Amino acid sequence: MTLQNFSLFNEGAVAEIDRFLEDIFPAALAYAADSSWNRDKPGKRDDAPVSPVIDVIERDDEVVVQAEMPGVAKEAADVTFAGGVLTLKGAISAPGPEGTGRRIHAERCARPYERSLRIPVKVDAGRISAALKDGLLTVTLRKAEELKPKKIQVEMA
Structure with a gap:
């Protein structure tokens, strides 16, 4: 056998x-x-599209969203806010072979990033900023004035 x-x-x-x-x-x-x-x-x-991993931090006066988008250039990042939904998009240019030769194995790709998330508080749409550094996209959304805590001074009656 x-x-x-x-x-x-x-x-x-x-x-x-x-x-x-x-x-x-x-x-x-x-x-x-x-x-x-x-x-x-x-x-x-x-x-x-690949959904980037994110962290969302809420502070007294703002909400900060950080998304990992390695390989995305500043010009290829797109941030929009509409109807309480923050949408993050980014694209990576296609990697090309360096020099000449036949590619034997390829894992890098030029897939786009895309993620949408609902922001649970009212935001001042005119005070949203975004910065991209070392593959980390940081979006800062300032809370609307009526949501910020206000200190009320107590006076003598």
């Missing part, structure tokens, strides 16, 4: 599983499209 190597995950089985999952769970596969093992497969969407 001779032993044969058996692998459940041969190329044909993986392709069949991919087809099944793409039919059943298309939204869940958006995350899988980011993983390096899936990067070079034909027919995969490399242009789907």
